[in-house]
Amino acid sequence: MGDTGLRLRIDGALAPSAEGVAALNELCDRAEDGGAGGPVVLEVSGTPKPGWTEGLTVGLVGKWERVLRRLERLPAVTVAVASGEVGGIALEALLATDHRVAEPSARLVPQAADGGVWPGMGMYRLARRGENAVTRRALLFGTAVEAAEALAIQLVDELTDDPAGAVARLAERTAQLPGADLAIRRRLMFDALTTSFEEALGAHLAACDRLLRRTADATP
Template sequence: MLDLRGLSELTGALIERINTACDGAGSAGDIALVLVLGGEGTGPAWPGPVGIHAVNRWEKALRRVERLGALTVAAVSGRCVGPAVELLLTTDYRVAAPDTVLRVAADSGGAWPGMVLHRLATQIGAGRARGLALSGATVSMAKATTLGLVDDVAEDPHTHALSAVKAGGLVAGPELAVRRGLVLDAVTTSFEEALGAHLAACDRELRRTMAIPGVGV
């Protein structure tokens, strides 16, 4: 579990914590990496006084979470803005407390123009993403679940998320990253380009579940 509540500024320490958590999840063969998010204050607009190299390192860390071999889970409560929203959008399974409020745009104006806008558009569509990015509107949990930004709402999101992982109701294992990658790449890949990767994944699954010898059908 990585507790990242109360984030306000982009720092080297924050990036290092995320990379270390990814290293640990990969080397230990963990079935899940749980991120606890929310509780941001109204401090300086994200990401704070940093250079573009720090932003690049941050985006690379987010991409590691997004492509991690382990299942990634977000447990969110309270005010979720800036870095918490960016991390939320990289995870596979998202649980939020009923009082959680999401806000894409910064307190000082429009949304931070990082890859958060790209993820938002690919996940909920450009039209809906545009409204959230430009208006500065807050998103209630009722709307967040409708948009698909949050999967479940629970009084204790952390406990609920851990229970779902332990119950085995979520996909895990070595093929998780393959399935996630196929979904993420579908937005920018044509049917013809994607077919080979999907067939390869199907062949691996057939071999795993049915022990079919040879090269498949």
């Protein structure tokens, strides 16, 4: 694919690891330092191998979850490009991005463990997409989600045989978005699912005030 910003490959065949956490943290560091120059792109594919939880600790899982949350709050547009079967940490990373592009042959495969579907925060993000037959089967039984099903329930935003073109179009469409404002709007969107109108009002007024001040400063 063409270079439209920062980019990282996430291999779902791997378990969460110190190396994987460090690589994603480094990507976030560069994005926060203003080095993106376009969307932050995650190329995601692969599913866990049998026995993938061997040696895995809750502490390491917690570090992986925290870096995904950091990704989710970046002052930059984040996009996942999915190909083939996508499970494990690849699926978890996809669910933490703003925009999700998938090849038509892609399949989202809930992460399997000896006791069934892995109960990590990928389950939480998947459940937040809304209760329907597809997500219910995925969460309870580990049933794979085909690309067309994922598009229908908005787990992915577009299916294309030209993911590079899709990323390039997204980069052009979002080039003028201030990163800090994007992060604020994203947070307000997340909070709206669990916060009352009265509790949310102050944060929304503060965001309005920020935009009005910037607009006034830009006026000749």
